[in-house]
Amino acid sequence: MAQACEKTLTLEEISVSGYEKIIRVLNPEVGLHAIICIHSSVIGPTLGGIRIYPYPNEEIALKDVMRLAKAMTYKSLLSECSWGGGKAVIIADPKVDKTKELLSAFAEAVHQLKGEYICAEDVGCSPEDVLLISKTTPYVVGLPHEKSSGNPAIFTAWGTFRGIQSALKKIYNSSDLEGRKIAIQGIGTVGFELARLLFWAGAHLIISDLDQKRCLELQQLTGAVILSTEEILKAECDVLAPCAMGGILNSRTIPLLRCLAVAGCANNQLLNDSDADELASRGILYAPDFIINAGGLINVSLELEAEGYSPIRARNRVNRIYDQLMVIYKIAEQNRFSTHRAALSFGDYRLKYQIGKRIEPPYFHHASM
Ligand SMILES: NC(=O)c1ccc[n+]([C@@H]2O[C@H](COP(=O)([O-])OP(=O)(O)OC[C@H]3O[C@@H](n4cnc5c(N)ncnc54)[C@H](O)[C@@H]3O)[C@@H](O)[C@H]2O)c1
Structure with missing residues (x-):
């Protein structure tokens, strides 16, 4: 065959x-x-x-x-992972x-x-x-075995959690989740894990997914309120966390939003770059997707380093997403442009001067098994 x-x-x-x-x-x-x-x-x-x-x-x-692929270039540049996109x-x-x-x-x-x-x-x-x-090629990461880093989704969820905390800090000057309303669109692998982290931190959850069975399961675990896939966008909340597919922030949906911030793990949340300007003009804080969702990339990156994978190093690196976002919010505020534009310019600068260019080749430890 x-x-x-x-x-x-x-x-x-x-x-x-x-x-x-x-x-x-x-x-x-x-x-x-x-x-x-x-x-x-x-x-x-x-x-x-x-x-x-x-x-x-x-x-x-x-x-x-x-x-x-373009988003991966920026994700790696901003998270200092030294990969291409x-x-x-x-x-x-x-x-x-x-x-x-x-x-x-x-x-x-x-x-x-x-x-x-x-x-x-x-x-x-x-x-x-x-x-x-990986049976055919070594050029694979995130495998479920001991020489690899496993499922990156947990780290993506943790990074997104830290990103939500950064948004709250910017809005309320406190990253405390107690009593905050967080609406999650998409409770798949990452969204489900994120919901559990938010629950234990004291947040009130509003959730939506195409899969009703998953919604009911999470409702039982967290007491979350379930909304339809359309209603979730209109939910009155502190943070809307898009955790499903891309393009969800666009000229049709942005006027519907009743959140103070958008901070979720989905890739390419903005349909167009200009949608970030629209969010900013409505006073909605946006955590750029390619920064907040870099936890999975950071985690898999570590397994390709010479010393091999370490979940502790991965967690500590993912924690930095909070500070990176705080810096981006500040740059955006100082320059009076959107957080998305601030993040892109940061990435463009690093790319232009090849900051963080990889010197060491990747080590495929799992391939030596
Ligand atoms: N898995 C990771 O580590 C990772 C890393 C970075 C970014 N992301 C991005 O995060 C998002 C979620 O990833 P995942 O791994 O959890 O995927 P997943 O496929 O496990 O989950 C996606 C969920 O969204 C639901 N969904 C789809 N359309 C919907 C809609 N219109 N309304 C409500 N729910 C809807 C699906 O039913 C599914 O449960 C994707 O955009 C992915 O590219 C994931």
Whole structure:
């Protein structure tokens, strides 16, 4: 089977200005149609998750992977992880089409890139899926075994929790969550974990998900109020935490918001950069997504360092998200522009002067097992 996959696997380059390399990956024999996008490897080899999603067509998938890969460049620059920005999307329904053969064929494509792109889990792709991918290629992180860092989602949730605390500190001059109302859109892997952290810190939770069973389960654990996927955006709350899909902050939804801050883990929350200006003009504090959700990246990064993975170092590094956001809020305030713009300029500066460029090659400790 592996040989048949290799024979029919094709990698074709798609040229798009502003992106280093975009590759269409096809293997019709196993139903694989994927795109690997390398936005920038100026600072280091690229690292980013694999999203498995039933995109209606390639054009939409391409647009998504390009935005996600670019966000990874900035996420790494701002979190000082010394990676480039890359991402992959597989056009497939993870519930129906995600076969062992499909993942193995994708893994072969990753392997052919010889470490230019290091992959991890993302929406639709579990740590068990990346474990399977690691049977074909070492260029994988976030595996569920002792020489790896495991599921990054817990660290993403912790970083988002710290980000919510930073937003409260900016608004109320206190990061205390006791009695604060937090609305979470999407209680998947990260959102669910985040909700539990917020619950124990004393927050009142308002939640929403397409999956009602998950909502009921979390309600039982935390007493959260459940709202519909549309109503959650209009919830009167201190912080709205988008933890589902991207593009949720746009010209239609922003006028509906009744929160003081937006601080959640979803990637690419703004449909357009200008949506950040609209949030700022309405006095809504925005925690830039590529800073607040860097916990998972920081966690997986550590397993590629010479000394190997350490959850304690990972936690301590993720804790810094709080201070990084406080700095961004201050820059934005001083310059009278949006927090998103402040974060982008910070990243552009680091990229221009190649600050934090990787010197050491990554160590794939799990591959030596
Ligand atoms: N997993 C990580 O470590 C990580 C790291 C950085 C960023 N992110 C981003 O955070 C977001 C969530 O990631 P995840 O790993 O928890 O994904 P997930 O697939 O486990 O969870 C997403 C949840 O959102 C729900 N959802 C989808 N559309 C919705 C809608 N319109 N309204 C309400 N709920 C909706 C889904 O039913 C699902 O439960 C994604 O945007 C992801 O890219 C995740």
